[in-house]
Each structure stands twice: as structure tokens, then as C-alpha cells.
Amino acid sequence: MAKHPQKPINLIKWFDPRNKSLGSWAFILNRITGLGLTLYLFLHLIMLGQLAGGPEAYDGFIALVKNPIFLAGELLVIAAAFIHGLNGIRIGITSFGIAGGKQKQLFIGLMTVAIIAIIYFAIRMFTH
Amino acid sequence: MTQTWSITYEIFRKKGSQAAHYDRFEMKVDPDEYVLDGIERIWAFHDRSLVFSHACHHSTCGACGMVVNGVEKLTCITPIRSVTKDGGVIRVEPMRNFPVISDLSVDMTVFYQRMESVGHQPVVSIAHEDSKGKFDPDDDLLRLSDCIECGLCISACPIALTTPAYLGPAVLAGAQQSGDLNLCVLELVDSENGAWRCHSAYECTEVCPSHVDPAWRIMDLRKKLVSRRIKKFFGVK
Amino acid sequence: MDKPQAIVIGAGFTGVAVAYDLAQRGIKVTVLERGPLVNGTSGRTHGLLHSGARYAVDDQESAIECIDENLVLRKIIPQVIEPNGGLFIALNESDMAYREAFIQGCADCHISIEELNPRQALTLEPNLNPKLITAFKVPDGTFDPLRLAMGFAASANTHGAEFHLFCEVQDFILDGMGNVKGVKYLDRSSNQINDINSDIVINAAGVWAGEVAALAGNIDLPIKPTPGVMVAYDQRLCQRVINRLNEPGDGDIIVPQRKMITVGTTSFEADNLDYIPVFDDQVQLMFDRGCELIPAIKHTKERGAFMASRPLLDSGTKGRSLTRTFKCFDHKESDNVDGLVTITGGKATTMRLMAEKTADLVCQKLGMHVPCQTAEIPILSYRKFHIAQTREVA
Numbered sequence: 043m044a045k046h047p048q049k050p051i052n053l054i055k056w057f058d059p060r061n062k063s064l065g066s067w068a069f070i071l072n073r074i075t076g077l078g079l080t081l082y083l084f085l086h087l088i089m090l091g092q093l094a095g096g097p098e099a100y101d102g103f104i105a106l107v108k109n110p111i112f113l114a115g116e117l118l119v120i121a122a123a124f125i126h127g128l129n130g131i132r133i134g135i136t137s138f139g140i141a142g143g144k145q146k147q148l149f150i151g152l153m154t155v156a157i158i159a160i161i162y163f164a165i166r167m168f169t170h
Numbered sequence: 171m172t173q174t175w176s177i178t179y180e181i182f183r184k185k186g187s188q189a190a191h192y193d194r195f196e197m198k199v200d201p202d203e204y205v206l207d208g209i210e211r212i213w214a215f216h217d218r219s220l221v222f223s224h225a226c227h228h229s230t231c232g233a234c235g236m237v238v239n240g241v242e243k244l245t246c247i248t249p250i251r252s253v254t255k256d257g258g259v260i261r262v263e264p265m266r267n268f269p270v271i272s273d274l275s276v277d278m279t280v281f282y283q284r285m286e287s288v289g290h291q292p293v294v295s296i297a298h299e300d301s302k303g304k305f306d307p308d309d310d311l312l313r314l315s316d317c318i319e320c321g322l323c324i325s326a327c328p329i330a331l332t333t334p335a336y337l338g339p340a341v342l343a344g345a346q347q348s349g350d351l352n353l354c355v356l357e358l359v360d361s362e363n364g365a366w367r368c369h370s371a372y373e374c375t376e377v378c379p380s381h382v383d384p385a386w387r388i389m390d391l392r393k394k395l396v397s398r399r400i401k402k403f404f405g406v407k
Numbered sequence: 408m409d410k411p412q413a414i415v416i417g418a419g420f421t422g423v424a425v426a427y428d429l430a431q432r433g434i435k436v437t438v439l440e441r442g443p444l445v446n447g448t449s450g451r452t453h454g455l456l457h458s459g460a461r462y463a464v465d466d467q468e469s470a471i472e473c474i475d476e477n478l479v480l481r482k483i484i485p486q487v488i489e490p491n492g493g494l495f496i497a498l499n500e501s502d503m504a505y506r507e508a509f510i511q512g513c514a515d516c517h518i519s520i521e522e523l524n525p526r527q528a529l530t531l532e533p534n535l536n537p538k539l540i541t542a543f544k545v546p547d548g549t550f551d552p553l554r555l556a557m558g559f560a561a562s563a564n565t566h567g568a569e570f571h572l573f574c575e576v577q578d579f580i581l582d583g584m585g586n587v588k589g590v591k592y593l594d595r596s597s598n599q600i601n602d603i604n605s606d607i608v609i610n611a612a613g614v615w616a617g618e619v620a621a622l623a624g625n626i627d628l629p630i631k632p633t634p635g636v637m638v639a640y641d642q643r644l645c646q647r648v649i650n651r652l653n654e655p656g657d658g659d660i661i662v663p664q665r666k667m668i669t670v671g672t673t674s675f676e677a678d679n680l681d682y683i684p685v686f687d688d689q690v691q692l693m694f695d696r697g698c699e700l701i702p703a704i705k706h707t708k709e710r711g712a713f714m715a716s717r718p719l720l721d722s723g724t725k726g727r728s729l730t731r732t733f734k735c736f737d738h739k740e741s742d743n744v745d746g747l748v749t750i751t752g753g754k755a756t757t758m759r760l761m762a763e764k765t766a767d768l769v770c771q772k773l774g775m776h777v778p779c780q781t782a783e784i785p786i787l788s789y790r791k792f793h794i795a796q797t798r799e800v801a
């Protein structure tokens with residue numbers, strides 16, 4: 043068998059949406075949100091670890107969390123979770139050979155749900 | 171009736187071990203001509219050293235796949251009008267994810283070998299007309315199958331970009347279409363670099379010029395693989 | 408003992424079939440092609456596996472070759488063929504006037520035909536012009552041009568033939584007496600000039616065979632390039648090849664292939680062979696003529712339009728009535744240049760036969776006595792074809 047040249051794996055190209063179709067956007071979005079969520083999980087665990095420092099630490103933490111910048115960050119996490127989760131459902135369904143021909147409509151539909159949910163949470167968080 | 175446009179072809183060039191670069195050719199074209207016609211004229215009248223692949227000029231052989239302005243196209247049926255405007259540029263590059271022989275030609279040997287090893291049928295029953303599964307065994311008419319083995323889907327696939335070991339859309343679609351999942355084929359497709367490597371970017375179906383819908387076929391193949399595994403688990407033959 | 412060496416110039420149908428036949432008979436073959444496989448006329452054919460019926464009245468020699476080879480190709484390379492047969496249909500009185508001659512011609516050439524009434528024909532092919540008066544079933548077929556050539560090339564590969572693509576022959580290497588001893592070629596993928604020696608060179612350069620032969624000295628080949636247009640439409644409107652029952656004319660054949668149909672063709676004379684433009688008026692003509700046979704073409708999108716040039720042999724007459732039959736020239740006899748054989752003319756359908764005759768001549772020149780077996784042995788899967796891996800670097 044002739045050999046493929048071993049090319050340098052060009053990570054950046056994964057995230058290049060130029061000239062790509064909706065399916066690639068979904069793929070890129072899923073990857074970014076997935077990685078984002080994983081990163082968040084680590085941060086989250088570190089934070090939780092610090093809570094073991096007693097009541098002062100807890101109060102300080104709550105104050106920090108009420109900070110609008112932090113809230114915005116939290117909203118990002120919520121957004122990522124919705125986008126990733128709902129898109130993940132789409133991938134799961136189509137991967138089992140269901141609605142494969144309707145993946146674009148599914149994506150648009152689920153992302154609309156995600157956007158509505160994100161807006162709902164944004165309003166709730168910032169009006170409390 | 172015919173219009174004339176002035177456009178620039180920007181062509182990827184690579185010879186032997188020399189560094190790759192782009193050559194520009196200013197051309198007068200009829201916008202209803204096909205992208206491949208312009209490339210052939212560049213060879214005939216401007217630069218006899220240009221290497222490119224083509225054969226049938228009507229989308230039945232799959233030899234003329236290239237990346238045109240960033241998108242995979244079968245250049246023999248892509249009208250110039252559809253990829254640029256008067257005064258515009260057409261950037262032509264060889265397909266991605268294949269070894270480049272020279273300029274615009276790539277080596278498809280491994281791809282062909284994979285198509286062979288999954289038993290893709292080059293000739294199918296006419297009743298396959300509804301290519302998504304219906305089958306009428308009474309009919310004895312045959313036709314050449316949909317997949318023209320152009321490789322565009324592999325060029326467009328973000329996973330094929332990650333690893334050359336991934337079989338790729340056309341090959342998995344070929345396994346799905348052949349219907350005969352014998353042990354050799356199963357070993358290939360029911361594996362890390364087979365059907366389970368796909369991440370649902372659907373680029374293959376987007377660029378396929380020949381009604382194959384490889385993404386749908388990969389998903390359908392997964393369904394078949396899962397049901398096989400379930401049956402095997404419960405000991406059903 | 409070392410195998411005798413042969414160089415084949417051109418990897419069209421003729422070149423790959425010759426390479427296969429020679430390699431099969433035990434000759435070491437190197438094919439030099441300036442483009443990819445089927446770069447020239449072969450890639451761009453209509454794809455009609457002729458039953459011969461088209462020529463049964465005017466050119467029975469061709470017709471007989473076609474039907475014989477049609478049956479051979481169906482047997483040895485079914486992987487690239489839609490074997491569904493074809494119909495000749497009559498739409499008016501002039502067509503009907505051709506009917507008798509057609510029946511007689513097909514009988515003379517042992518082409519099996521069957522007359523159908525309009526209702527039967529329309530049951531088989533519902534999209535035919537409903538005004539048809541009569542129809543004949545013939546054993547036509549469709550082939551995929553690239554894969555037909557790849558199949559032969561793959562079989563040649565297994566017998567040791569090497570295919571060097573993108574290698575343009577620029578000159579011959581001659582001995583002191585003007586005989587051919589090898590060739591000089593430009594490898595376009597590395598821009599290097601190389602040369603190879605051989606015991607014999609076979610010029611299978613199609614319409615370019617005249618240009619190539621002239622490189623060896625004062626050789627004049629009577630080839631008349633006659634291009635024709637073909638137009639592909641985006642729907643499979645028929646399952647069988649549809650022919651107009653009449654004298655061969657413009658746009659009188661519709662060939663189905665995959666999910667398309669291709670209407671062809673025309674015939675005129677061209678000067679520049681390397682690029683033949685597609686003329687709008689000819690495309691329009693194909694559309695009009697195609698609609699006469701299958702009216703639904705009116706509502707079908709054009710998918711592609713293309714040109715190719717026939718390497719017809721000039722027997723003095725002009726245009727379409729030139730004989731379709733091929734000719735093999737031993738330049739030792741015609742021009743006193745030894746070591747060079749030219750094979751040209753013919754059709755895709757007769758590629759194997761052309762190769763057989765050429766290989767017979769080559770073997771005779773090399774003093775070998777090996778029979779041809781290509782009509783019996785199945786061709787390998789076209790996917791087994793591979794280009795030569797090791798390119799000599801000069």
C-alpha cells in the first residue's frame with residue numbers, strides 16, 4: 043500500500059469556518075463548547091476545593107459570584123451547556139441513523155431552543 | 171448572446187521537491203464555461219507544464235475534483251459563473267487530504283484500494299434508483315452506481331484532515347451501499363478508523379456532486395452495526 | 408533471457424489495451440502518457456458500447472467489429488458496463504424508409520434485433536417521443552470511460568506494465584540509420600527530461616499520432632481529426648441507449664449513464680487538437696435533436712457539455728463517411744523507419760481487437776510466437792490500477 047505523507051496535524055484548521063456548511067459550524071461549535079465546559083469543570087472543582095477554607099471563604103466566594111463579570115462568565119457556561127447539550131442530542135439521534143436527512147433543520151430548531159433558554163436565564167440572572 | 175468575462179485563475183503549483191506557489195493567469199472566459207475548460211486552456215495556450223487530472227468532462231469519472239475558491243468542486247460541471255464574477259479570481263488548489271502528485275493532481279491509490287476492500291459495487295440494479303435502500307430484485311436492468319469515486323468528500327472532511335487512517339466518507343458509504351457486511355468489511359468499518367470516527371460535520375454530503383449523501387450512509391451504517399452488535403449480544407443470528 | 412522492451416505512447420483506450428496485450432504476452436511495457444489516464448479523446452467519449460447497428464448499413468466492416476467486441480467486453484469487463492441494450496426509433500417517413508436497409512444490414516452483420524410496436528417501446532421507455540412509429544431493440548450498452556481504461560491498465564499492471572503519467576514524449580532516439588531506439592520525454596510533474604530505450608515503440612497517440620510519428624522523420628499519417636460535441640442532462644430519462652433510426656447524423660444518440668443522459672454528437676473538421684471549444688450552436692442542436700427523441704429533455708437541466716476529436720482515417724472522403732475501422736502501420740514498411748508502429752482509428756468498443764492486431768504485429772517483428780488471450784481472460788478490478796512509483800531521475 044502506498045503511504046500517506048504524515049502531515050503536521052493542523053489543529054487550527056478544525057476551527058476554520060470559512061467556506062464551510064452548517065454541519066461544520068455545528069461541529070466547531072460543539073468542539074468549542076465541549077472544551078469550554080471541560081475547562082469550566084476544572085475551574086469549578088478548584089473553586090469548590092477552596093470552599094473547604096471555612097465560613098469566611100464561603101462568604102467571600104458568594105460576594106465574588108455576585109460580581110457582574112462573574113455572572114457574565116456564568117452565563118457563558120450556561121450558554122455553552124445548552125448549545126452543547128442540545129447539539130449533543132442531535133448528534134446522538136442522527137448517529138443512530140434517525141433523521142439523518144433532517145440534520146440541518148434539527149440543528150436550527152435545537153439552537154433556537156438554546157437561544158430562547160439562554161435569553162431566559164440571562165434575564166433571570168441580571169434582574170435578581 | 172455569449173458574454174465575455176475577464177477573470178484571473180490563481181493556480182496552485184508544485185513540481186517535485188520545489189516549494190509550492192501560486193501562478194496567476196488572466197483569462198477571457200465565457201461565464202457559462204466550466205472551470206475545467208479554463209484550466210485546460212491554460213495548459214493548451216499558456217503553460218504546457220501544468221499538471222491536472224480530468225477525463226470525461228461530464229461528471230461520470232470523478233477525475234477532476236479540485237478545491238475552487240476554498241470549496242471542493244467537480245470542475246467539469248462547475249460553471250465559472252457559479253464561483254466568481256466578472257473581474258474576479260478563481261483560486262484552484264488540489265484536493266486536501268490526498269498526496270499531491272504535482273500541481274492540481276493527487277494520488278488516489280489508497281482511496282481506491284479502500285473502496286475495493288469494502289466491496290463498493292461499481293454497477294448496481296436500476297431499482298437502486300431510490301438510492302436510500304429500496305430494492306426490487308425483479309428488475310434485471312443495471313446502471314453504474316452513484317459514487318464516482320471523486321474523493322471530494324474526503325477532501326472536505328475535517329476528520330480526514332485529522333488523520334489519514336480514517337477510512338473516509340465515500341469508503342464508509344461504499345460499505346453501506348454494498349450491503350455485504352462480511353467479516354473483512356466489518357473489521358474495517360466497525361472500528362476506530364471506521365464508522366465510529368465520524369463527528370457529524372456533514373461536509374461530505376454538502377460537497378458530493380453525485381447524489382450519494384455519504385453522511386446519511388455513515389449514519390445508516392452505524393445503525394446496522396449497532397443492531398448487529400445487539401443481536402450478537404443476545405445470541406440472535 | 409531478458410524480456411523484450413516496448414514503449415507505448417499514449418494512455419487512451421488504444422494505448423492501455425495495447426499495453427495489456429503486450430504485457431500479457433510477456434513483453435516488458437512502459438506506457439508514457441502526457442496527461443492523466445484517458446487524457447485525450449478516450450476520456451471524453453459518448454460512452455456507447457456500440458452494438459454495431461449504427462453502422463450496419465453504411466460501414467459493415469465496423470459494424471461486425473463492434474458487435475463482436477461488444478460481446479467480448481461485456482464478458483471480460485462487466486464492472487464498467489451498463490448492459491441494458493438500446494432502441495432505434497423511427498419518428499417519420501424518412502426514418503421508415505431506412506427500416507428495410509437497417510433490418511438487412513443488421514442481418515448481414517449478425518446483430519440480433521427485435522422489432523417492437525410503439526406501445527411495447529413506450530412500456531420499456533416511457534419518456535420516448537409518443538409519436539414513434541416503430542422501434543428496434545439492439546444490444547447496445549454504456550461504459551464508464553475512465554474505468555474502462557483503468558481496468559485494462561490494472562490488468563497490464565499485474566503483468567508488469569508501468570504507467571508513467573504526465574510524461575510527454577518530445578523526441579525519438581534514433582540509431583544511425585534513422586530507426587527508432589527509444590524516446591525522450593518530459594516528466595511534467597518534476598519538469599525533467601528523461602530518456603528510455605526499447606526494442607520497439609508503439610505510437611497510440613490517437614489524433615496526435617501524426618504529430619508523434621512526424622518526430623521520427625518524414626512520416627505522413629492520413630489522420631483526419633473530426634471532433635464532435637456531447638451534452639449531458641441531469642436526469643436518467645431512459646434506461647437504454649436511444650438511437651434515431653436513420654442514416655448516422657447529428658444528435659441522433661442518447662446514452663444513459665448513472666443518473667444522467669448524454670446526447671451526441673456532431674462531426675466537423677478541426678485545426679487545433681489540444682483545445683477544441685464547445686460551440687453554443689452545437690449545444691443547442693443537441694438539445695433540439697435530443698428533444699425529438701425524448702421530449703422531457705426540455706425540462707431537464709444541462710449538466711455538462713464537452714468535445715472530443717475522432718482519430719478517423721482519411722481515405723480521401725470528407726467527414727462522417729470515413730471508415731471507422733482502425734489501421735496499424737509498421738513504419739518499416741511504409742516509411743523505412745524500423746522500431747516504430749502506429750495504431751490509430753477505431754472506436755472505444757473495438758479497443759481490444761485493435762490491441763490484438765497491434766500486438767500480433769509487434770510479436771511478429773520481435774520474432775515471438777505467443778497467441779493473444781485477451782478475449783478470454785476477465786479484466787481485473789479497475790481499482791487495482793496504480794501509476795509507476797519509481798520515477799527514474801536523470
Ligand SMILES: Cc1cc2nc3c(=O)[nH]c(=O)nc-3n(C[C@H](O)[C@H](O)[C@H](O)COP(=O)(O)OP(=O)(O)OC[C@H]3O[C@@H](n4cnc5c(N)ncnc54)[C@H](O)[C@@H]3O)c2cc1C
Pocket residue numbers: 416417418419420421422439440441442444445446447448449450451452453454455456457574575576577611612613614615619633634635636637671672714715716717718751752753754755756757
Ligand atoms: C465525439 C466522440 C464520441 C465518441 N463516442 C464513442 C462511443 O460512444 N463509443 C465508442 O466506442 N467510441 C466512441 N468514440 C471513439 C473513441 O472515443 C476513440 O476512437 C478512442 O477514444 C480513441 O482512443 P485512442 O487511445 O486511440 O486516442 P486518445 O484517447 O486520444 O489517446 C491518445 C493519448 O495520447 C496522448 N498523447 C498525445 N501526444 C502525446 C505525446 N507526445 N506523449 C505522450 N502522450 C501523448 C494523449 O494525451 C492521449 O491520452 C467517440 C469519439 C468521439 C470524438
Ligand code: HEM
Pocket residue numbers: 069072073074075076077079080083126127128129130131133134368369370
Ligand atoms: C447535556 C449533556 C451532554 C450531551 C448530550 C453531550 C453530548 C456530546 C456528544 C454527542 C459529543 C460528541 C460530539 C462529536 O461527535 O463530535 C460530545 C463531545 C464532547 N463533550 Fe459533551 N455532552 C454533554 C455534556 C458535556 C459536558 C457537561 C462536558 C464538559 C464537562 C462535555 C464535554 C465534551 C467534550 C470535551 C467533547 C469533545 C468535543 C469534540 O470532540 O469535539 N459534554 N458531547
Ligand code: SF4
Pocket residue numbers: 232316317318319320321322323324339340343374377378379380382383384
Ligand atoms: S461519495 Fe460523493 S463526494 Fe465522495 S467520492 Fe463518492 S461521489 Fe465523490
Ligand code: FES
Pocket residue numbers: 224225226227228229230231232233234235244245246247
Ligand atoms: S472529468 Fe470526469 S468527473 Fe469531471
